Amino acid sequence: MKILVTGGAGFIGSAVVRLAVARGHEVVNLDALTYAANLENVAGAARSNLYSFEQADIRDRAALDRIFATHNPDAVMHLAAESHVDRSIDGPGEFIQTNVTGTFNMLEAARAHWTRAGKPEAFRFHHISTDEVFGTLGETGKFTEETPYAPNSPYSASKAASDHLVRAWAETYGLPVVMTNCSNNYGPYHFPEKLIPVVILNALHGRPIPVYGKGENVRDWLYVEDHADALLLVVAKGKLGRSYNIGGENEAKNIDIVRTICALLDEMRPDGAPHDRLITYVTDRPGHDLRYAIDPSRIREELGWRPSVTLEEGLRRTVRWYLDNEAWWRPLLERAGVGQRLGTKA
């Protein structure tokens, strides 16, 4: 299969690119290379002749038309997005432009390409979204694919809008789409502004480890390589027009994640121990959803997929990876906004 992956220089997109190439798919990586991108994430895959790269912005429709015409993909996996909730609080405009207008452009470019090709049934537009579109849960319950949308942040609202566009393009124009909504990802190559890499790197530097509110927020953690595996399954075997929730079956409170990472660092880097002395509670994020949890029954029952990595194992691998890959993360600490408290301008 020849797959056009958008956002393939980002965290999840690069995991998809690496796995797709390893499995023998041709991959065209389309990425604007924003602050969140790093071509180092795909340096190994880029050595394969199955891989090609197009630097382009999904807000630029003409560029998208050119890329579809040049590469003639069998499928699109659309991951390009502005993805950091705190940045969406301070500057929502970029999120609307990229996540909503950019997805609209991708749908229109894909539709034009698919129509020109005679509307092949096998073509797929796979839209990758988040469980954050469902809003927040209380102490109990899980998100299913039927849970009503109730996004609470500019980021999740922009993703919800993009999901609705994808659904409408399937219903109105018959574009062959599949959709996925996943929980919080973690693992290697995670940009150092998100919780888990922030905890690891602050602890390594002996800096305060910021925990929002009381650290009681619960997330359902999904190892990024498991997610990439699920996404490649959905694009190949997912039922047309269907959406699938993808979770890690690993619910944990933020504070417990932070304490586990500190304990792993105490073991692997004992010179800084005990790392949990650095935990510092800070003002909560405005509109911070309390709990997300995925009911993964549909993808398990229809496609036979389950996560393979437990939270304990995944965190161990992730901490090890950051310890072994300073050359990857060190330059990223210089990028705009990294290491600063964002999302306070509400």
Ligand SMILES: NC(=O)c1ccc[n+]([C@@H]2O[C@H](COP(=O)([O-])OP(=O)(O)OC[C@H]3O[C@@H](n4cnc5c(N)ncnc54)[C@H](O)[C@@H]3O)[C@@H](O)[C@H]2O)c1
């Ligand atoms: N990280 C998570 O835990 C998570 C959870 C659920 C869903 N998602 C979704 O998965 C997708 C990927 O997330 P991620 O964490 O890898 O994000 P990321 O921020 O690490 O990467 C996003 C990539 O998209 C590119 N991009 C941004 N704007 C672009 C534009 N206008 N044109 C072209 N490329 C552009 C960036 O350069 C970057 O390489 C997103 O759609 C996100 O909403 C992420």
